[in-house]
Amino acid sequence: MAKNSIKWTKKDLLGLEELSVEEITMILDTAKSFKEVSERAVKKVPALRGKTIAHLFLEPSTRTRISFELAAKRLSADTIGVSGAGSSILKGETLKDTAKNIEAMKVDMIIVRHASSGAPHVLSWFVSAGVLNAGDGAHEHPTQALLDMFTIREKKGKLAGLNVSIIGDIAHSRVARSNIWGLTKLGAHVTVCGPKTLIPVEIERMGCHVTYDLKEAVRTADVINVLRIQLERQKKGLFPTIREYIMKYGITEDVLTKYAKKDILIMHPGPVNRGIEISQEVADGPYSVILEQVTNGVAIRMAVMFLLAQYKAGK
């Protein structure tokens, strides 16, 4: 009864670009069941007992790393953490060698975050363990987009037909790319908005709409996903001053009152620069679901790990 019409057939989760509508829906549906586990007295189920999961985080992260660790632990998997600093990567070991060595110790799944786009893909060719992309360069961050979609679906009851505006630094954002792939596949309309220097040319080819006018992006939106302004970029002169950015693209109470729909949903993947891309009042305000996104992140990651663990080689 209530069987999935499709089977999970992938060894890895590398991005949303390569997932089908059915696979994305399957992850979102599975996550719904896992959300309840985190609310129990004993926040642990024995589903992945005896499995070992390595967290290979070669770029800084708090939220994503803790979220993956918690997800693995709540499924009863054993986890080991490897970070760039303090590992043999500093001694010049290649990613391939590091991964091969981890695998030689019989690890079942590798969660990888890497500064280079495509690193998890390369890794997945070399190892038979499942590879889960926790963010690669400016390419994809699939679990973040999945938790964003899960949160929208939970709040709005659907994804198809909704207008989602992603605002900020699109060019350097893997969150934006994964969101565009996932949301458009599930029938939402995506608009990206930001200064011209932060929007890649031809991004329309991913199936989204582009505007440089914040008012337009806010007015049409059912959901606004505010991206972090990566302050280090400002030094490269991609926008004149932080102050100018705030004035043109900052999401403030004033902007929302003037232009936004009454039931707007405000999301942010974190970490938040309060007072820059989003004001204090909006980040903590009634439309904000930023902390719910974090809660849902654990459920999404549990679901993905559970599904990847079902993959059987040769079937």
Next chain:
Amino acid sequence: MPLKIKSHLMDKEEIGRAIKRLSHEILERNPDISMLAIVGIKYRGMYLAERIAKEIRNIKGAEIPVGALDITLYRDDVSQVSEQPVVHETTIDFDVNGKIIILVDDVLYTGRTVRCALDELIDFGRPKMIQLAVLIDRGHRELPIRPDFVGKSIPTSLEEAVEVKLNESDGQESVILCEKG
């Protein structure tokens, strides 16, 4: 796997009577219904749990909490079965601590599902007692588990399968014995 029907074990009336009798037996053993809660194993156990709760409401005029367990995450054969398990939600909206929990399932066979359910229930707290009610006990236990309340005991062979069909899930009411194809 195609199943060949061998015989009809229970019809609508018999299922109804069995549920009535189970409810009375549960109340006889547990006169203090303030401590009682019913938890069904998804899905048919959950429907039976709801029916027993309704029956108890009719007899005693009082509501007792009902919960539903999805035992997928507790299975010991997740990596062995060919069919991919689908995870559903578990809903226990009451405090299990100190409660007498009636665990309900449709068919008791190897006892492995009940083992999963016991492990999962205990992760929600420490019930005072857990009692097991099943519509059909078909034997062939692989674990030291026995039911407290049984609708009907049916001796079966390992080559047979028992199918319980309920309105809520199958649009009909019957218990049939089949030959595994």
